[in-house]
Amino acid sequence: MHLDHQQGVLHSTDIQGNLKQILAENYALSEALDYQDFGALIKGIQQAKSIFLHAAGRSGYSMRSVAMRLMHLGFKVYFVGDTTTPAIQSKDLLWVASGSGTTGSIVRAAEKAKSVGANVIAMTTNPASTLAGISDTHILLPAAEKEDHAGNKSKQYAGSLFEQALLLIGDAIFMELWKVGGCPAETLWKRHANME
Numbered sequence: 001m002h003l004d005h006q007q008g009v010l011h012s013t014d015i016q017g018n019l020k021q022i023l024a025e026n027y028a029l030s031e032a033l034d035y036q037d038f039g040a041l042i043k044g045i046q047q048a049k050s051i052f053l054h055a056a057g058r059s060g061y062s063m064r065s066v067a068m069r070l071m072h073l074g075f076k077v078y079f080v081g082d083t084t085t086p087a088i089q090s091k092d093l094l095w096v097a098s099g100s101g102t103t104g105s106i107v108r109a110a111e112k113a114k115s116v117g118a119n120v121i122a123m124t125t126n127p128a129s130t131l132a133g134i135s136d137t138h139i140l141l142p143a144a145e146k147e148d149h150a151g152n153k154s155k156q157y158a159g160s161l162f163e164q165a166l167l168l169i170g171d172a173i174f175m176e177l178w179k180v181g182g183c184p185a186e187t188l189w190k191r192h193a194n195m196e
């Protein structure tokens, strides 16, 4: 069950064991969430004039995937920092995610959104973080923060659990909005990128 670094050969692996660990951690996180918190997010998405998503690094990749699905549902959605992303305004929603809750660009975006009167919803692993404090609604994802190397909350590297949970929770939110909206998959598919 090891990679022989000297030979550079993969003799045998425990990929299945690792995958089980990852799935078990995500399952445990799903059991520990406070689902009451999600009401404000669903309402915020439904009521926003435009929805802005923002997160950095791997958290950002997860949130980009979520943004794409919201677009498939027909929402006006932007990812902060993209070339065609406009100014946020008072009737808009900024949905941000940062495991640490301290990433500078994400905190600054939340501050700007608050200053124009937009609704700010933040997902972090730390309710005491700057980002959680700024937000109108904070949703706690009980995962390891990226610099918590103790391994008590996750055996995975850095913020991996948080970043995976973002994508999974995003898909769960998409499913809920899709059910409520009642549009057939064919309607959503018409919005899917056709120049891939």
Ligand SMILES: O=C([C@H](O)CO)[C@H](O)[C@H](O)COP(=O)(O)O
Pocket: 056, 057, 058, 059, 060, 097, 098, 099, 100, 101, 102, 103, 106, 146, 157, 158, 159, 160, 163
């Ligand atoms: O890419 C990331 C890193 O590899 C940690 O696992 C993070 O998503 C990125 O550094 C942003 O951090 P947070 O704002 O704390 O999510």
